[in-house]
Amino acid sequence: MFSGKVRAYTNIALIKYWGKENQELIIPMNNSLSLTLDAFYTETQVLFSKDLTEDQFYLDNQLQDSKATLKVSRFLDLARKKADCTLYATVRSQNFVPTAAGLASSASGLAALAGAASAALKLDLSSEELSRLARRGSGSACRSIYGGFSEWQKGTSDETSYAVGIASDGFEDQLSMIFVVVNDAQKDISSRDGMQRTVETSAFYGGWLQTVPQDLAKARKAIAEKDFIALGEVTEASALKMHGTTLAATPPFTYWSAESMKAMNLVRQIRNDGLPCYFTMDAGPNVKILVERKNEEALLNALRDQFDAQQVVVAHTGPAIEILSE
Numbered sequence: 001m002f003s004g005k006v007r008a009y010t011n012i013a014l015i016k017y018w019g020k021e022n023q024e025l026i027i028p029m030n031n032s033l034s035l036t037l038d039a040f041y042t043e044t045q046v047l048f049s050k051d052l053t054e055d056q057f058y059l060d061n062q063l064q065d066s067k068a069t070l071k072v073s074r075f076l077d078l079a080r081k082k083a084d085c086t087l088y089a090t091v092r093s094q095n096f097v098p099t100a101a102g103l104a105s106s107a108s109g110l111a112a113l114a115g116a117a118s119a120a121l122k123l124d125l126s127s128e129e130l131s132r133l134a135r136r137g138s139g140s141a142c143r144s145i146y147g148g149f150s151e152w153q154k155g156t157s158d159e160t161s162y163a164v165g166i167a168s169d170g171f172e173d174q175l176s177m178i179f180v181v182v183n184d185a186q187k188d189i190s191s192r193d194g195m196q197r198t199v200e201t202s203a204f205y206g207g208w209l210q211t212v213p214q215d216l217a218k219a220r221k222a223i224a225e226k227d228f229i230a231l232g233e234v235t236e237a238s239a240l241k242m243h244g245t246t247l248a249a250t251p252p253f254t255y256w257s258a259e260s261m262k263a264m265n266l267v268r269q270i271r272n273d274g275l276p277c278y279f280t281m282d283a284g285p286n287v288k289i290l291v292e293r294k295n296e297e298a299l300l301n302a303l304r305d306q307f308d309a310q311q312v313v314v315a316h317t318g319p320a321i322e323i324l325s326e
């Protein structure tokens with residue numbers, strides 16, 4: 001019996017990943033850069049045993065259906081292949097998210113699965129090798145191997161596409177990310193489907209892609225110089241450009257709801273009133289606000305009379321993936 005249990009944290013991209021060069025290997029069109037957060041994480045245990053006759057997948061103590069289990073099995077096959085292992089496994093994942101608003105991310109889930117499978121099989125992978133394995137589960141998961149800031153280097157192959165940590169001298173400890181969980185969400189298009197449709201049909205996709213390298217350079221410089229304003233500006237710009245591409249897709253779509261717009265407009269107003277804060281958004285209607293930790297309380301006060309308390313979740317920088325037991 002081989003068992004491993006890890007905890008992996010979610011990450012939010014400041015410079016977005018939005019589009020694949022290779023669907024099967026999940027090689028992205030561009031590099032991306034993220035901040036790992038402490039507020040949402042996944043704990044996953046993988047147990048390989050000769051007594052099992054098939055893979056089993058429990059999510060939050062619920063046995064999952066064959067569709068969800070097949071995805072996990074396909075991913076476990078990658079780890080099994082690395083270990084010349086033919087045993088089946090029981091996977092138990094628990095998402096720890098402070099609100100029921102389905103904030104759990106595929107990033108923490110797939111990073112935790114990669115880490116737990118690797119620990120169970122004693123693959124003894126380096127962070128980069130573990131990042132490569134997690135990438136095969138979900139692109140953004142490859143960044144959750146690291147704490148703080150990390151950059152996913154797009155690479156051109158399975159071997160060369162993985163994330164690395166960014167030296168930041170503790171700048172991430174000066175930041176907060178406030179989640180505004182909106183309630184009026186319509187049925188989301190998954191990030192995987194959304195980016196594929198955008199790459200294949202959006203007239204704006206090329207323009208997005210052209211601006212990513214310069215945005216990455218601005219973000220790296222801002223981190224090196226601990227320049228919050230510069231980091232916030234490029235973060236908000238990257239999100240707006242990414243979401244702009246969806247409007248020119250066929251058929252067009254947007255992740256923004258009326259409440260998303262309300263939150264984004266409020267951030268702009270608070271910033272114009274003198275409190276530096278910037279928003280970002282991903283494949284859903286929730287709005288994430290980047291603010292300096294010293295201004296966190298002031299921002300929460302400004303949000304309080306516009307949003308219910310349980311809609312607002314505070315996150316700070318989170319650690320690298322943690323082995324809980326092997």
Ligand SMILES: O=C(O)C[C@@](O)(CF)CCOP(=O)(O)OP(=O)(O)O
Binds near residue numbers: 013015106282
């Ligand atoms: O996180 C970012 O960089 C930006 C996004 O969150 C914007 F929505 C995309 C994340 O995509 P993911 O879920 O990783 O897709 P997969 O590779 O198809 O599993």
